[in-house]
Amino acid sequence: MADAAVEFLLENLQQLLLYHAHLISDAKNQVETLENDLRLFKAFLKDSTKKRRKDDSLRELVRQIRDVVYEAEDIIDAFVTQAAESKSKNYFLRAFQTPVKLLGIAKEVEAIGGKVRAIYGDKSKLDFATLSVADGGAEETEAPLVRQENVVGFEDEAEKIIGYLTNEADYLDVISIIGMPGLGKTTLAGKIYRDPAIQYEFPTRIWVYVSQEFTKKDVFISILREFTRITDEMYKKSDHDLAREVSSHLERGKFLIVMDDVWTAEDWDKLQIAFPKSNKAGKILITSRHEDVAHHANRIRGPHNLRFLTQEESWLLLRLEVFGKPECPSELEVLGKLISEQCGRLPLAIVVIGGILVKKFSASEEMTARKNAWRKVSESVSTYLNEDPQRRMEKIISLSYDKLPYHLRACFLYLGMFPEDFEIPVWKLIRMWIAEGFIQQKTGITLEETAENYLEDLINRNLVRIDKMRRDGRVKTCRIHDMLRDFCRIEAGNEKENFLQEIKKSSDGVFDPPVDDVKKFRRICIHSNVLNFVCSRPYGPRVRSFVCFSKEEITLPSENVSTIPAAFKLLRVLDAKPVKFTKIPSDLYHLVHLRHIALSFNLGVLPSSFSKLWNIQTLIVDTTSRTLDIKADIWKMIQLRHLKTNASATLPKTGKSSKEGQKLQTLGTISPQSCTDEVFDRAGNLKKVGIRGKLATLLDGKNGGSFDSLGKLGSLEKLKLLNDVFPSPPSEGQLRGLPQPYKFPPKLRSLTLSDTFLDWSKMCVLGLLENLEVLKLKDKAFMGKCWEAADGGFRQLEVLLIGRTDLVFWVASAHHFPRLRRLELENCEELREVPIGLADIRSFQYLDLYRTKHAAGSAKKIREAKEKMQDEQTAKINGFKLTIFPPDE
Template sequence: MADLKQQVERLENDVLAFKAFLKDYSRCGEKLWTEERLELAFQMRHVVYEAEDIIDTFVTSLEAARHSKPKSYFSRAYGTPEKLRGIARDVETVGAEVRRIYAEMTSVDDHFTKFNLIGDGGPPESKVPLIMQQDNVVGFEDEAEKLIGYLLQETQELDVVSIIGMPGLGKTTLAGKIFRDPVIKDKFPVRIWVYISQEFKMKDVFLAILRQFIRIDEDMYCKSDQELAQLVASNLEREKFLIVMDDIWTGEDWYRLETALPKSTKRGKVLITSRQVEVAQYANRNRIPHHLRLLTQDESWLLLQYEVFKKSECPPELEFLGKLIAEQCCGLPLAIVVIGVVLTIKFRAWGHMSRNVHAWTIVSENISTYLNDDPDRFQKLLRMWIAEGFVQRKVDISLEELAENYLEELINRNLVRVDKRRSDGGVKTCRIHNMLRNFCKNEARSKKENFFQEVKMYDGEFEPSVTILENFRRLCIHSDVSKFLSSQPHGPRVHSFVCFSEENITLEGQDVATIPTAFKMLRVLEAESIKFARVPSNIYHLLHLRYLTLSLNVESLPEHFSKFWNLQTLIIYTTSQTLEIKANIWQMIHLNLLKTNAPATMPKIEQSSKASENLQTLDGISPQSCTKEMPFAWTSSIIQISTKTEEPDFIIHILDWCHISILGMLENLEVLKLKDNAFMGDCWEVGRTHFRRLEFLHIGHTNLVTWVALGHHFPELRCLELHNCDELREIPIGLADAPYFRALDLCHSKLAVASAKKIQKAKEKKKEDHNDEFNYGFKLSIFPPEE
């Protein structure tokens, strides 16, 4: 066993080096991707996957052995010592393959190793795109006017103006329109356009600028970047100039480029385009980045006509369909241009108009599905990232915080846009434009990546075929789920199986065991839309599971769920009115979130036992779980208590408001949601209870009449929501003294409106008081609005 452990550790080191190599290689641009190198990269990625599976199996084998008795479910799942010897053989085989391909990859082109692992430049040259012709520049007149106004303003030093927006929004088009504007031409005798991109070389950028002033000879190419930067700065200082730097990717890129710009000049302007907000913030901290808007419906239609007919005239027979198609492009210029090419091919001016109408109708029906935004639940997305291992652990920051940082980075790059934010400013839901979504899907399922496959039915057959699933790592299916599962799929390498189906799918009899049988290496199982008549007995063999969503026809969660020692996220939907948690979730060391759709009764914890320090969120627990047996040292930060049932006459034991003091003993509680009469009685007197770290409090559907509290009871409170609190007479005015309290949301809580307005006035008065260090604005929302 010791030898096997050393072999696995060596393999793990090889995999880390391999993955770093692949990451670097993918950044080097298309020039290095010859057919031979591409094939080696495919092989490399394949053996990395194989190695990861072997390492997972070995680690899980050891951990499962610690958590189970001899000849237990682990033995049935992973076999005998012969199985471990098999793992050893696999380690040796894959390890040898890893080192062989690595040696072959680096020997194919020694230039790659020197260039990418030692050097600091990009590929030898970059492709400079042509600025879009003026003929098809549609819309953005108001945007151009505003930005030209910025460029004409007199400043005391070099001024940088930024255009920020998602890919395909028209940043380069707008910059080109400004670049060619007669007023700009007259104002700036020297105008220079430089295309940056992700793979730029500083020397190429500096030489492009210098070409406007001097002749470039071989001696210039031999100069260092620093020498060229000084030459650029000295030439620019003497001129009234405008430089457009198109498509800057990172703040670090800007820092490298600005060394050549004379900061003290009053005569120069720089206009930059970027996907990243941080680039604009780095470039000019005194000016708010200009976020480019989407095209209006009229602008979209005008652009589509230009793209198809080269003029703003469309045959009357096609006008309705054309406007419908333009609307479906959601204001994204790139989408309109792409669809315009399709319509141009479909349009035949000399043919029968009925054929044109038919062709355009088909285009309209096809894009209606693919060019709409699709909101994603932010928390579910991040937890899947974590479960798949995409979020790498760092010191002093949780995986959840890291995942949020990743998402915020995508938002700042305008690849993802925020749909709704939480009261604390964090992301609640987000959207991705479907043009970008389709691009990502196509890349993910390409042979080069083999990252993700969407299972669809075409002409009675599944694509990809059920017979080749063993080659894939992640599967997603939206329809024909029953037929897919009945075809006995087999995916020994599948790590994620995600089902978002609108069908009502129920698995009974032997079909219940299909998914665990088919996909034994699952880390992520999202099966909310599949109802299991019972808990599959073989589901406990899925020891790699980190994320699990199940819909079950059960009244209790069995003790055996404790065997999922790897589980981080557990979401259970049940047809029962209540759910008894028999599994000892307090001892599931990696469990971070437990969510149920029915009031759940928590298991008791022995006083001598220590609860898991990772459990952060309990969503849907019943009031009777708030007892003295609750682990007070537990680090949970989010609790949602509910009594909601499908049957209005179904009785659930509800505790009096005095029992809420138990929750006040949870030292790390930050979010508390009390829903559906979570506590009983008409008076809540907080008394000696202090919710020391509570930032968000929601109270809904309660018969509470009197609430007595002061600001010091909620010293960290930031947001309070009162929904359907019809009988609550007033909100404690003392909450106005809570220093961070800045958002109050009332929905169908009419009697409390007057006190809410008093709190608002008190907070406004504090804001006017210059001695108040907590100078926050206060937002009061009331629904329905008062007449």
């Protein structure tokens, strides 16, 4: 990934010059020259994005840029590492001639820069803002085959869309089919296009393949071809005149136009000028990979998101592709089902693997031979998919990949670091992206907000799937389809990139790729056989990320605790929570480039030496101890943005400088005694805080901490209060009350309470928090048999969770929670009913009951009431959803 390499090295050089110029003082001139050439490379790479795959000379130049930038990055990072390790800078510079090496690499960079400048001609006219690589001619576009045979699993989808198309509308109706590459959008559109009911309903039916490289003239003429003979004179007309001519033919009568493969909202805007909005009988069916296209084309009707095949449909489609009929020899049935399952319910993958089974393994072979052949395929479906001579999977995904803005490419490929079918925590993902330098700083918003926007863009392009949503409506976890993940690994792991590599152990007990090859890679992930890998003494002088998401917890033997930091000295990301360290190796403190670290250990102290990691942005520590004494001076870790631990952390005393700590956004969970004016004055930009310990001391202002100090946090949006009175039983930690509303942080949007044993009468305090949108009452946060909601509170509350309480009677109505959207009741086993009046809340959409059996009947009544209130149109858009577990309740 040349783009990402240049972007990160530029950012890295700027950070070094800003914060640690003394470490590179002897190489300052070379660094400044390098910086100028990198800006040229950045502009060139951005401009040449679309042309690289089809131009060998451009690809070779991009490869040279990537290699020389990687080498420069390695030299600078190694220089900084050794300078930081050295006790004497002068001694270090005599011993290590990095400025000489840097001068050499700067000359190489300059030479390649000359090649780039030659492409653009006169250097004196070079303008980074207007660079333009000459196009080698119009790109060929190939219309996709609209398959007529073996259409499986689209009956319900087709019926629904045909219903939309045949219903009357008050405007020119646009219906969109949206889905990831290979899901069957074109196939479904073709099935609908050929349906007898559609043929009867629409005398005029036109299929237009749009593609990425369309011209308005070609599209308009392809439509006019249905109405008139195309002459040379028509090609001479302007796009505007052709659009008017199309519109005149479509002004009257029924018509259906299928716009297949529309890529952007801007593309739709260019074409929709030809469609008469006054013709209510007209319909347009769009297929696209991008949600934005659908929402832009029709702001009233949402898109039809195409589902994946079921396992049964997948198996049927494979049988039809291989045998031409639903029947399959019984000897191959088990293996066939296994193969179809590994295609990830993606129609294109099933069609491709079916073709490979037909071509590679003849039906004339004896059954034993065929069975052995099918077994081989079942053991590595992804490998056989890549052997497809037409490279259909690669081609169709490459279209989406090539269309990505250059700043999204590295973010997308990085998803290959996670295991297959892994539930990816968004909080972690975006912080890993930031640590890698993939996220560009933008004025007015944080890096985290920009990263969330990047993820949303990938989701809208159907390259990433939402798995779980947060209660505030943001994405909590996401997934990537196995076929897309395979593409990421192949694209990023091939020899010309070495962007990332997954380490696996083969059935022969050998690591693939071999451990010796680790020295070539820049990022590695390993999710199984971790201990064996560590014990094999890997060495990766170029590795920037070491990631492990093993399902098993691994405890490193004492003799191996130093292996990872010693082997990978240039790490930026170390995320290995399944790997438990019995002690913290001293080599860890030499990893001065670390920006993101997530570790597990069984210690109760975070040593002072952690302060040496001055680049750290995210520090995640899991420990078996209930408390964590942080000896490290986190206030000197000037890049630190997020500190998370599962223990109750005691923070070090603050220093004199007021600038240290200003970047901190997340702090949790900390002890009540750490909640002081000094801490929160220093970390005044905190957005999330978690507090764990004896909360009574916090509310009473004892032992140094005070709730009043929290009120000064003007940016705080999320607060968690976990009452932990161990070794006393939780019930002995009952809080007598809560602070007055004005003492809470003014912008607080989300509040979580746990084990506080408050009386329900104290809820009126929380009701007066003006900006509170999410309230989670977990594990006996409130206790008592009856809660009668008070008037005038919870004006902004959208999400309410009540868990593990002895509440029996709850009295409330719609005006007590006017904006409630979601209600979750967990382990409220004595609650008799959910207040029926909540059904009158217009925004109320979700009601979830988990082990709250006595209230199940009232929950069903609320659903019935909601269904009666909503008219058909509203119900389609904002249908009420009730979830009860166990379901028989």
